[in-house]
Each structure stands twice: as C-alpha cells, then as structure tokens.
Amino acid sequence: xxxxxxxxxxxxxxxxxxxxxxxxxxxxxxxxxxxxxxxxxxxxxxxxxxxxxxxxxxxxxxxxxxxxxxxxxxxxxxxxxxxxxxxxxxxxxxxxxxxxxxxxxxxxxxxxxxxxxxxxxxxxxxxxxxxxxxxxxxxxxxxxxx
Numbered sequence: 001x002x003x004x005x006x007x008x009x010x011x012x013x014x015x016x017x018x019x020x021x022x023x024x025x026x027x028x029x030x031x032x033x034x035x036x037x038x039x040x041x042x043x044x045x046x047x048x049x050x051x052x053x054x055x056x057x058x059x060x061x062x063x064x065x066x067x068x069x070x071x072x073x074x075x076x077x078x079x080x081x082x083x084x085x086x087x088x089x090x091x092x093x094x095x096x097x098x099x100x101x102x103x104x105x106x107x108x109x110x111x112x113x114x115x116x117x118x119x120x121x122x123x124x125x126x127x128x129x130x131x132x133x134x135x136x137x138x139x140x141x142x143x144x145x146x
Contacts, residue, residue: 005031010099010107012091012125013040015073018110022140023077026108036082037102040070041091059088092128100134107137 009026013019026036042062066086074082083102087094099107111126126139
C-alpha cells in the first residue's frame with residue numbers, strides 16, 4: 001500500500017527559494033492542489049519589540065501584507081487552488097497546530113541547515129515541528145543555506 005497521494009499536506013512558507021522547492025515537492029505528493037495548505041506564521045511584534053505602542057494596529061497591517069505576499073508567492077510558483085493561511089504566533093508550534101486542525105498527513109518544510117552558534121541564536125523551526133508534529137514531517141535541505 002502506497003502513502004501517495006496524500007489528502008492533506010501543510011507547507012510552511014518563509015518566502016525563501018527553498019519555500020518554493022517545498023511547494024514543488026508538496027505538489028508532487030498530492031492528487032490535486034486543493035490538498036495543499038500553505039502557511040506563513042508571523043512572530044508577534046510584542047515578542048520582538050517589548051514596550052512598543054500601537055502594536056495591535058500594526059499587527060493587522062502585517063497580517064494583511066503577509067496574506068498579500070503569500071498569495072503572490074504561491075501565484076509565482078504557479079500553484080492554483082491551494083489553501084492559504086497566515087497566522088500570528090510561534091512558528092514551530094503554530095505549524096503543528098495548524099497541521100492537526102486540517103488533519104494533515106504530512107508537513108513539508110525546508111531546513112535552514114545552520115550549525116553551531118548560528119543555530120543556537122536563530123533556533124530551528126524545523127526541529128520544533130519535528131518534535132511536536134502529530135503527522136509525518138519531510139524536512140528538505142535548503143539550497144540557500146549559509
């Protein structure tokens with residue numbers, strides 16, 4: 001029995017070249033684009049800018065800008081008919097929560113490929129997704145990793 005094609009695949013996007021590779025990979029694993037859920041998670045400003053004023057209004061603007069950018073990114077990669085979602089929160093946890101909500105069978109995510117101090121400072125969303133996901137996770141090596 002084959003595990004392909006899948007009924008629901010989540011593809012977290014950070015707008016890198018490797019995100020486009022993840023979209024391409026996901027499109028090869030499903031019968032139709034409607035089975036792909038493309039997700040972008042914004043980190044809340046209050047986590048990166050404590051004490052900032054007018055955060056709520058700026059967050060709304062950031063969410064709308066991210067929705068527009070996500071739609072354009074997916075369109076550039078000629079993927080029509082997939083589900084688009086933008087969330088505000090912790091990327092590693094929100095990706096796995098969203099995958100559970102849509103009953104995903106797979107998450108396709110690129111890895112930064114960072115090592116040493118850079119990995120420690122930047123963290124690893126892919127690693128958090130691997131630890132918390134309820135479904136299988138396919139981690140793609142990034143071709144634009146430093």
